Amino acid sequence: MRLVVLGANGRTGKFVLGHALAKNMDVTAVVRSADKAPDLQNENLQVKVGDPCDPVFLASVLHDKDAVISALGGRLPTKAATSVYFRSAASITEAASATGLRRILVTSTALLFPDQTLPGKILRAIVPNVVRSAGRMEDILKTSGLDWTSARPGFLNDTHVATYRAERGSLPEKGTAVSRLALAHFLIDAVDDARTKGAAYGVSQASL
Numbered sequence: 001m002r003l004v005v006l007g008a009n010g011r012t013g014k015f016v017l018g019h020a021l022a023k024n025m026d027v028t029a030v031v032r033s034a035d036k037a038p039d040l041q042n043e044n045l046q047v048k049v050g051d052p053c054d055p056v057f058l059a060s061v062l063h064d065k066d067a068v069i070s071a072l073g074g075r076l077p078t079k080a081a082t083s084v085y086f087r088s089a090a091s092i093t094e095a096a097s098a099t100g101l102r103r104i105l106v107t108s109t110a111l112l113f114p115d116q117t118l119p120g121k122i123l124r125a126i127v128p129n130v131v132r133s134a135g136r137m138e139d140i141l142k143t144s145g146l147d148w149t150s151a152r153p154g155f156l157n158d159t160h161v162a163t164y165r166a167e168r169g170s171l172p173e174k175g176t177a178v179s180r181l182a183l184a185h186f187l188i189d190a191v192d193d194a195r196t197k198g199a200a201y202g203v204s205q206a207s208l
């Protein structure tokens with residue numbers, strides 16, 4: 001598996017990178033500045049510095065790869081910061097179509113599920129840009145004709161727990177939180193699991 005990881009220096013991206021290398025995948029980590037390159041020595045790791053929202057740059061990275069995982073997300077819930085969701089989706093789908101890559105996995109948000117609890121409804125109202133931008137990202141993937149999977153977690157945390165529950169089309173029962181490590185494990189498990197293609201998955205902590 002020749003895998004590209006976007007947002008490889010982010011908190012989830014680092015776990016995706018580490019788990020992919022542990023599984024002996026050939027990994028290309030994309031970061032937007034050289035000082036954010038992973039501090040790892042591994043013969044299966046390459047690093048590319050550039051803008052993941054630039055389809056020309058991205059095509060140069062994707063051209064001989066099998067799959068891309070995006071752990072990109074705005075650091076703030078503003079319109080500008082969250083636009084990375086749909087701007088990168090447009091870039092990924094354009095670059096993938098140009099290079100023949102078909103498999104795309106992204107991190108999104110459980111706030112896109114229609115059946116929200118009261119806290120979910122309140123949160124949707126507090127961070128409308130997150131909801132709109134993630135929705136635009138998924139709409140781009142849905143119409144791309146590519147083999148996409150969207151991981152929709154609830155609250156992310158940094159506990160060292162790798163197990164998870166994942167459900168197609170909904171958040172698992174009482175699954176309001178999940179660790180970034182477990183989210184990374186879901187993404188790597190899903191990358192070559194054909195059953196996960198063409199769908200959004202709710203990803204949550206393993207225990208109720």
Ligand SMILES: NC(=O)c1ccc[n+]([C@@H]2O[C@H](COP(=O)([O-])OP(=O)(O)OC[C@H]3O[C@@H](n4cnc5c(N)ncnc54)[C@H](OP(=O)(O)O)[C@@H]3O)[C@@H](O)[C@H]2O)c1
Nearest residue numbers: 007008009010011012072073084107108109153154155156
């Ligand atoms: N926090 C939560 O509770 C929560 C809940 C549900 C879903 N999510 C989503 O889950 C995913 C992972 O979250 P996380 O907390 O692990 O992420 P994170 O640590 O904030 O990392 C975000 C990554 O996106 C990159 N990025 C952001 N804006 C960019 C831009 N304009 N151009 C290029 N790169 C950009 C960052 O790069 P730089 O370091 O260069 O900025 C970083 O690599 C994200 O999609 C997030 O939105 C989070």
